[in-house]
Amino acid sequence: MSLVLVVEDEPAIAELISLNLRHAGYDVVIATDAEQAQQAVNGVLPDLVLLDWMLPGQSGLTLAKRWRGEVRTRGLPVIMLTARSEEADMISGLDAGADDYLAKPFSTKELLARIRAVLRRKAPDALDAPVDVGGLVLDPATHRVTRTVDGVPREVKIGPTEFRLLHFFMTHPERVHSRGQLLDRVWGDHVFIEERTVDVHVKRLREALSPVQCAQMIETVRGAGYRLTQQASVLSA
Structure with missing residues (x-):
């Protein structure tokens, strides 16, 4: 069972995403800001992170860049969730190291499909990596x-x-x-x-x-x- 870390500061959105993920068979941990997210990753490395762009304090974009710069989290799959749907924002998110980018509002079906796709792409690397x-x-x-x-x-x-x-x-x-x-x-x-x-x-x-x-x-x-x-x-x- 894959563990998904949901980093989202809006409680209602975080709970809705969590409910749908658990219903689909995923284990879920919720963090409401960058500090909580980092603590969660330090404790147990998740299989995938759903990372909101706009967070109180440090942004999701900055957090993604930090994870890509560290050996332990370099290969951590990240899907960015954001209300920013401009092409320049999408490019910034992907350049920061996100594996995919999903603009709000999105459907549960699309979110689950993106998660499955990212996990499939990452699986061969994970199986062979020391x-x-x-x-x-x-x-x-x-x-x-x-x-x-x-x-x-x-x-x-x-x-x-x-x-x-x-x-x-x-x-x-x-x-x-x-x-x-x-x-x-x-x-x-x-x-x-x-x-x-x-x-x-x-x-x-x-x-x-x-x-x-x-x-x-x-x-x-x-x-x-x-x-x-x-x-x-x-x-x-």
């Missing part, structure tokens, strides 16, 4: 997982299923995933295996990460599932 969480680096292209310990780069010996599981965790950090969700996203919803199978592979994943002091990054959330957290890696460093 992921770094707390110094643990996973490279899908070379199928390698590494971490520098005491100044020495060390490679993690990991099985194919554990690799896919770790890749999913690392591309969705700090979020809690139930066993059922992990089965759907890692094994595929057409595979009929017991949820306890996830526990076995999580145990193997922790064992594989133990030599590079990252086993504790995979946390068990009682009654809910599992999550990958960067905090444990920082504490162990």
